Amino acid sequence: MNARIREIVAEVIGVSQAEVGEDASPATLPSWDSLRHMNLIVALEDAFGVQFDDDALGRLGSVSAIAGELARARAAA
Amino acid sequence: MIGKNIRHRLKLFATNLAVAARWDVLIEKGVTLKYADSLAFGRHCTLQSGAYVYGSRSGAVVRFGDYVVVAAGAMVLGEGGATFGDYTHLGPGVVVTSQYGDSSSPRQTPSPKLKTAAVRVGNGCWIGSRAVLMPGATLGDDCIVAPGAVVYGSWPAGSTIEGNPARRSRVASQAPAERPS
Numbered sequence: 688m689n690a691r692i693r694e695i696v697a698e699v700i701g702v703s704q705a706e707v708g709e710d711a712s713p714a715t716l717p718s719w720d721s722l723r724h725m726n727l728i729v730a731l732e733d734a735f736g737v738q739f740d741d742d743a744l745g746r747l748g749s750v751s752a753i754a755g756e757l758a759r760a761r762a763a764a
Numbered sequence: 765m766i767g768k769n770i771r772h773r774l775k776l777f778a779t780n781l782a783v784a785a786r787w788d789v790l791i792e793k794g795v796t797l798k799y800a801d802s803l804a805f806g807r808h809c810t811l812q813s814g815a816y817v818y819g820s821r822s823g824a825v826v827r828f829g830d831y832v833v834v835a836a837g838a839m840v841l842g843e844g845g846a847t848f849g850d851y852t853h854l855g856p857g858v859v860v861t862s863q864y865g866d867s868s869s870p871r872q873t874p875s876p877k878l879k880t881a882a883v884r885v886g887n888g889c890w891i892g893s894r895a896v897l898m899p900g901a902t903l904g905d906d907c908i909v910a911p912g913a914v915v916y917g918s919w920p921a922g923s924t925i926e927g928n929p930a931r932r933s934r935v936a937s938q939a940p941a942e943r944p945s
Contacts, residue, residue, distance in 0.1 A: 722881070732931065
């Protein structure tokens, strides 16, 4: 699943997949701004068929965090 | 200061006249058009009262197809470019923005740094009142956006979306027999 997440992050944030490590975040990728963060949420929900809780939207700040929240969202579905 | 304001209003009035002379567009009272050289209209477009269409200073194009309606009080900020397909309707108070502030740059300045991303809306889309299409938002043909939705990202043709951030409508995803009539 993380490979797919990294693929989506790279596409939406506008960087190469090589730049998207497990700890990639807005702090390590300057182009990961607030607008692209929201685009990323929409793209992740579409790709994985889930809907994040509003509380989770601010916790999706790295690839590893996204993987954790996706697992939680899938379990809750 | 009064002279400055009078000159500005005359300039806006002249811009509206120039656009109406060049394109097949009905411009109602109180419409504001800026950077009109970057605007392009198809046939039979309507800009209702209070519509505000700000073109691009950076070479992007804000293009309206045929029979596009920009309803009363709707706003298009087109610095990054925007495209609206034929028969698309922007409801009252809709905001379409292709620009947003670069929060990493200084904010206490008369010319804050902007980032841009073009907005693309397909043919036959209905954008409900007071919805917001964010920079980079892309809608395929025949999409419906519920009133008040805030739209990010790309949505395929025929999508019906609602909410903030906008997601697929739960009502629209129901079987027809289960939907409210």
